[in-house]
Amino acid sequence: MGRLLEVKNLRTQFKTFDGIVKAVDGVSFYLDEKEIIGIVGESGCGKSVTQLSIMQLINRPGKIVGGEVWFEGKDLLKYKQHGPEMRSIRGGKIAMIFQEPMTSLNPVLTLGYQLAESLILHLKMSKEEARKRAIELLGMVGIPSPEDRIDDYPHQFSGGMRQRVMIAMALACNPKILIADEPTTSLDVTTQAQLLELMVDMVHKFNSSLILVTHNLGVVARYAQRIYIMYAGRIVEEGTCKEIFKRPRHPYTKGLLRSVPRLDVEGERLIPIEGLPPRLTDLPDQCAFLPRCPYKTEKCSTSPMPELRSVPGEGHKIRCYVDIPEVDYATV
Amino acid sequence: MADTIANIDQIVQSQSRATVSEWQRFVRTLTQRKVVVFALIIIALTVITAIFAPWLSPYDPNEKNFADSLQQPNRKHWLGTDLLGKDTLSRIIWGARTSLIVGIATCLASAILGSTLGMLAGYMGGVVNTIIMRFMDALMGFPMIVLALLLAGVLGNGMQNVIIALTVANLPGYTRLMCGMTLAVKENDYILAQKAIGSSNLRTLFLHILPNSFQPMIIMISTALGGIILAEAGLSFLGIGLSHEEVTWGGLVASGYSYLSTHPMLAFAPGLCVMLVVFSFNILGDGLRDALDPRLRGVL
Incomplete structure (x- = not known):
């Protein structure tokens, strides 16, 4: 190919x-x-x-x-x-x-x-x-x-x-x-x-x-076969379809996946992502997802926009400082 | 059994494809109002008269016959004669020719030029739009007849100059209409889709934007035709229009109105012609709008 x-x-x-x-x-x-x-x-x-x-x-x-x-x-x-x-x-x-x-x-x-x-x-x-x-x-x-x-x-x-x-x-x-x-x-x-x-x-x-x-x-x-997740004009996570759905690592992707109704879990409540996307006219210098992020740390608000970095998994990259504990969505 | 199935198939097929054609619907709606039919007949008669003027007119329109000066309508001269003994009926018949030529030529010229400018302004936007539209605004500042008077005065007499003057005076309306239509149409998804299959700007403009914005133009042309004939008559009446050799309805009214009390036919007959034709074109425009407006589909 x-x-x-x-x-x-x-x-x-x-x-x-x-x-x-x-x-x-x-x-x-x-x-x-x-x-x-x-x-x-x-x-x-x-x-x-x-x-x-x-x-x-x-x-x-x-x-x-x-x-x-x-x-x-x-x-x-x-x-x-x-x-x-x-x-x-x-x-x-x-x-x-x-x-x-x-x-x-x-x-x-x-x-x-x-x-x-x-x-x-x-x-x-x-x-x-x-x-x-x-x-x-x-x-x-x-x-x-x-x-x-x-x-x-x-x-x-x-x-x-x-x-x-x-x-x-x-x-x-x-x-x-x-x-x-x-x-x-x-x-x-x-x-x-x-x-x-x-x-x-x-x-x-x-x-x-x-x-x-x-x-x-x-x-x-x-x-x-592969998926790119975009947020506020930038790609925040990329990887193979399997990787993204099984082991999403960016907080935004996680939020997205949690807000999708699933047929195999009964009586489950959907968890929306709180807040609104930022105005594209005045994007913050930090991570654009910061105001809505449930995993944010001290480092996130003091550091500039994170670059895409590789994480374990085939071609898997995220634009995030935080290492969120891996959650296997197939088993949750 | 097989026959019945084949029959049913046929019926189903014929029903699914048997729709009234657009043209039939258009003709039906247009001819529904009697006054539109009347207008169509008047226009048809005028056109026929204009085309066959040499055969229809009993006399040469410019033939002077002092023996028959200022006759009242009689058997020899159905609508009487003027001071120089020229036959009024013949002059009206020849006048139809000039009026229609001036009207149609002006209409086409201003419609083609105006819509091209308008489309360019609407499509290109920015500086091009500003230049074209501000110029049109300036033209619009003058009333049509004043502008035409000015131009005809500058250019001099003659049919060609009258057409040019009236065309310029008519331009702003067409340009504005087309600019607005283009602005509205070009934002449609199908224009973006057109560009996405690699069609050039010119192609997009003339093949996709023009047909989608042309409908109001048809109506505008037919209504404007009446106005132009009237304006030409006005110019001739004021004596700045055509040369004396060319007979026009406006010119006839102008030369006839001083005899209004003694020989009313001299001014009245050509005046009536102007009125009837202008009225007919306006009614036709109205009828066309009704027949072409998709929102009135099903209502009419």
């Missing part, structure tokens, strides 16, 4: 009237070929902005102020935002699925047209070829009688069906990487499961890699 994508020290900021919002503040992660990684965090922690930064889709007042995104031996951030190199990567090499299927399709164009568009743009197919391929793709994502539905407009499709179309669109040009930004958040639970299954299936079929951005721990637990 070769290294496919490596993000190094990515920093994206938004200039607002309240000050500079450090939405992404030094995020580094990598993705191997045919790998599925999960990026987890609560709303506003910078998950989506990280992904949009990789694609250079950040608009004013946002700005990528630093970092590198290495893909196929090139630093994508060196390319101009609207330049031809970046355009051929978007959709061609790296594709994206957004969280709102209801609004992610252009309401005045037929689905066939929108599906064919990227085929014509990137693979230089003729109109007929593109149409044929579009019908094929619609069939692959499980739309019944695709040759009839291809000339339909988005409003004639349900939310789940539209997200299926979005998956077909994203994978149309056989991209190396698929970024799914909370792909199932706005769908109901049964549709969610079907769609995730379909997406992972398709990713395997196309030999692509998948970055699954979500706040749903259940989703990543099932599909992701």
Whole structure:
């Protein structure tokens, strides 16, 4: 498995009237070929902005102020935002699925047209070829009688069906990487499961890699090989899926896992994480999780933001000073 | 048994696909109000008159015939003649041509130019937006007719100059409308999704933003057409519009109004034409809005 994508020290900021919002503040992660990684965090922690930064889709007042995104031996951030190199990567090499299927399709164009568009743009197919391929793709994502539905407009499709179309669109040009930004958040639970299954299936079929951005721990637990936990624009814990779920070491991750309902423990009360995430305009110099941390020590409030450091376990790193006694969550 | 199943299949299929087409619905809603139908007929008649003016008019509109000077309507001259013996009916028929050409040309020119500028302003934002929109604000400071007067005065007479003057005077409305629509549409997820599949700015702008913001433009164009015909008539009435060779309705009213007490037809007939056509275009705009507004779907 070769290294496919490596993000190094990515920093994206938004200039607002309240000050500079450090939405992404030094995020580094990598993705191997045919790998599925999960990026987890609560709303506003910078998950989506990280992904949009990789694609250079950040608009004013946002700005990528630093970092590198290495893909196929090139630093994508060196390319101009609207330049031809970046355009051929978007959709061609790296594709994206957004969280709102209801609004992610252009309401005045037929689905066939929108599906064919990227085929014509990137693979230089003729109109007929593109149409044929579009019908094929619609069939692959499980739309019944695709040759009839291809000339339909988005409003004639349900939310789940539209997200299926979005998956077909994203994978149309056989991209190396698929970024799914909370792909199932706005769908109901049964549709969610079907769609995730379909997406992972398709990713395997196309030999692509998948970055699954979500706040749903259940989703990543099932599909992701490695997990990154984000908090206030930074990665606070990373490791293999097994490590993170069995031996979470960062207090935030522990808090997250405690607040997930479990089927195997009866009558258990969920323990929420007290407090609110910090305002991204005035992040403290210390650990961003400090005010909410139940494990904080003297050292935490006097020392600067901790760096990511390795802890026992395969590739397991945490951004924390405290060594919390290991708790095996599988047995609690 | 197999037959029945096949039949049922057929029925189910035909039912699931048998929806009223958008076009049919559009036509039905548009023609539902009698006044819109009336407006459509008036517009159609005007267009036909304008196109076939050489064949329809009984006389040359500029043919002077001093023997028939200032005739009341009679069999030879249905709407009478003016001081120089020119046939009023023929002049009105030829006037329809000028009015429509000026109206449609101005409308198209200002709509195309205005919406392009508006889209650019809305899409690019920042400095581009400021420059374009502040310039439009400055233009808007003048009433349309005053601005057109000014420009026509500077540029001189002639149909081309009238069209230019009216186009500039009409620009701000289109630009503002399109700028606003673009601002609203470009924030939609599908525009971001479009960019994420690698579509260029130009492609996004013309293939995705334009069709999504074009609907109010159609209505604006049809309502503005009436206003432009009126403005052109006003310019001609004031004598700054077209040259004397070109017959216009406004010019006819201007030259006829001094005979209002003795020969009312001279001013009244072209005036009525202006009124009817302007009214029809406004009603059509209204009807188009009703037929195209998705929120009224099902109600109408």
